[in-house]
Amino acid sequence: MTTDDAPESRMTREVELLWGLDASPPRRGPKPRLSREVVIGAAIAIADAEGIEAVSMQRVAKELGYTTMSLYRHVDSKEDLLVLMLDTAMDAPPPPPRSDGDWRAGLEEWCRGALELYRARPWSVRVASSGPPVGPNGLRWMEAGLRELVGSGLPVGEAVQMLVLLSAVLRDTVRLEADMSRAARATGTTLVEIEHDYSVGLRRVVTAEEFPTIALMLEEQVLEQGSGAGPPDRVGGPADELEFGIRRILDGIEAYVRAGEGTGGPSS
Amino acid sequence: MTTDDAPESRMTREVELLWGLDASPPRRGPKPRLSREVVIGAAIAIADAEGIEAVSMQRVAKELGYTTMSLYRHVDSKEDLLVLMLDTAMDAPPPPPRSDGDWRAGLEEWCRGALELYRARPWSVRVASSGPPVGPNGLRWMEAGLRELVGSGLPVGEAVQMLVLLSAVLRDTVRLEADMSRAARATGTTLVEIEHDYSVGLRRVVTAEEFPTIALMLEEQVLEQGSGAGPPDRVGGPADELEFGIRRILDGIEAYVRAGEGTGGPSS
DNA sequence: ACAATTAAGTGTACGTCATACACAGTTGAG
DNA sequence: CTCAACTGTGTATGACGTACACTTAATTGT
Known part of the structure; x- marks a missing residue:
């Protein structure tokens, strides 16, 4: 009744995911030893080395020394992980504007x-x-x-x-x-x-x-x-x-x- | 020692697959009730209706009323099936040469x-x-x-x-x-x-x-x-x-x- | 200081996937 | 008529994504 009655249009969700707008402030339980960034990094490392088809939740977890299900504390689904990998792969800044306007x-x-x-x-x-x-x-x-x-x-x-x-x-x-x-x-x-x-x-x-x-x-x-x-x-x-x-x-x-x-x- | 000592270079295999050069002449066993073409057709029908991710060997078999493993008598692997689907999808002849040379x-x-x-x-x-x-x-x-x-x-x-x-x-x-x-x-x-x-x-x-x-x-x-x-x-x-x-x-x-x-x- | 709460990571379980393998039944060649 | 070759079946295996119940650790309100 407050804000989130609508199904949130998928696009909105993707924006929130990629801009980190879904993270809640410091919370109560045990300190997370794993993080979203580390998970993404491990997944990218595997994809770089062996191709995207080698990236499975089980494989990423094994690489990090955690159980498969632990990943789901930091990523909602494999699909989300892939989306996050995608934007992370585009780090490296694009060429800056040229001084001559060529x-x-x-x-x-x-x-x-x-x-x-x-x-x-x-x-x-x-x-x-x-x-x-x-x-x-x-x-x-x-x-x-x-x-x-x-x-x-x-x-x-x-x-x-x-x-x-x-x-x-x-x-x-x-x-x-x-x-x-x-x-x-x-x-x-x-x-x-x-x-x-x-x-x-x-x-x-x-x-x-x-x-x-x-x-x-x-x-x-x-x-x-x-x-x-x-x-x-x-x-x-x-x-x-x-x-x-x-x-x-x-x-x-x-x-x-x-x-x-x-x-x-x-x-x- | 005759012809096929080399691993056949993948490309050759694909050519043989797509041009039907791998079919042996009329053989001995029971008449096949299924055929490669029927399998491809069923797979394409599923892909058309529900997308490529809905195409699984089990699903194609079910659609045809056969067991999953029966498909493997007509297609070596799912990958082969996909390749065959691809070329079949390109039926419909391209535009013929124009009479004016435009x-x-x-x-x-x-x-x-x-x-x-x-x-x-x-x-x-x-x-x-x-x-x-x-x-x-x-x-x-x-x-x-x-x-x-x-x-x-x-x-x-x-x-x-x-x-x-x-x-x-x-x-x-x-x-x-x-x-x-x-x-x-x-x-x-x-x-x-x-x-x-x-x-x-x-x-x-x-x-x-x-x-x-x-x-x-x-x-x-x-x-x-x-x-x-x-x-x-x-x-x-x-x-x-x-x-x-x-x-x-x-x-x-x-x-x-x-x-x-x-x-x-x-x-x- | 202590209890209630909430989150992190684990373990187990389920359904789906591709496919290996042993089998039964069917056919044509000798 | 026999046998070899072939078609379709049944069963099994290991990988996958993920739901769910659990233990344990940290924080908050008292």
Whole structure:
């Protein structure tokens, strides 16, 4: 009858969870020896080392030397734990605003930074998020990306759309690379070899009649290259090849914004 | 010593699985009453109706009126079943080549078609694929997309990169929309309401000092619109807003290809 | 100082999951 | 007609998420 009659809309709950608005003041019982942060940390350590599928309540508890059920004193459910892991994984601050207002360079930095983050914790792109970010870290990244996009001259609405699009590109490319890496690890080979195996497999079923363009791709050994030259941080996965695509997207934004200048804004 | 000494490289296995190269000729035992296709179909029906997490071996078996273990006569593992479901979900032929060689229109059609497919089976973007498509249906879509991209004048290698990028955009946007829909269903509301809840939740933690651009976004009620006007097939999710972003990407490709014309190819 | 209260961590238990294995019944090849 | 191969069944195992009752330790009101 006071405040919480409504089912609290899930979103509200997630906000409270991620901003620590659910913690009650110092309480009565024994001092907690475990803490939410420690639990999250242990879970992340496991996910980093062995992938998200290795993270189970039992495993996290064992790693910490507690019983499984003790975790439930600090986290309401495994789903909550995953949500908390997600925002924690986005620590590392986004690139700060540039002093020159170069939005293109700013966005490229943002993409590189986000990609680095996702790549360092590939499991983070696999956990379900019920929507855009709401945690403090996630919001910081969102703010930084949005800032650059709005700086380009795009109206906010369209800036949001482009941010969603850019995140989608980064996330799903990392997901693909992570899935390939997992397959590589499972067979004890490398990412490069997996890509080679892929083209070998394809050649068995791709005919020039039915799949002319794919056949062309195989002829030119498009999949085999990639790891040839380039910066030393190349792993050989699809995320190495993202720069080109990102640049096309930025080109597209630039063209659009330029076309809108002088015509009373790009909202046409 | 003959052919199969090596562990068969996973990729080869997947190809054989998806192209039915593993079926032996008519055999000796009782006639199978169940079949691989029926199992896949039942699994897809469950995933369509209740999401991928409802698909368990027990559940599929129950739906078919057989024991759980009977499924293993037709499918080696649940993972194999998921892979088979994936390619089967991509039935529905991609758009055919256009008679006018308009690659932009062709690519837009391709995106629309793929988006429709993903949206009809949102679970398909959630299952792990160890790499690019290898099944007959997946390859048909890949061929169609690649055909248009190469038609634009892009060299094959860069066309592949843009195809990966476009798929990433479509896939992850559908994933986001599906996650939001799931949250909506769980609380018994609609996608539109979820987006509203999201901005309500955000307003509780977003200050104009720390998150100026997000604050601006909230002021302009960017999240609340979306469902205003538009074609009747709008659901209110993020995938509705994809057209704008896709067009920017196509703009980017067009600009790049045009710039490369006359300079001896766009490979600079 | 002491009792009542409340919270932290434990132990046990349940239902669901993927799947290994031994089995019974059915079929075609020799 | 026999036997080998194959289909579907039954049972079992170990991992999972989590509900619930419990012990024990800390705090608060008297």
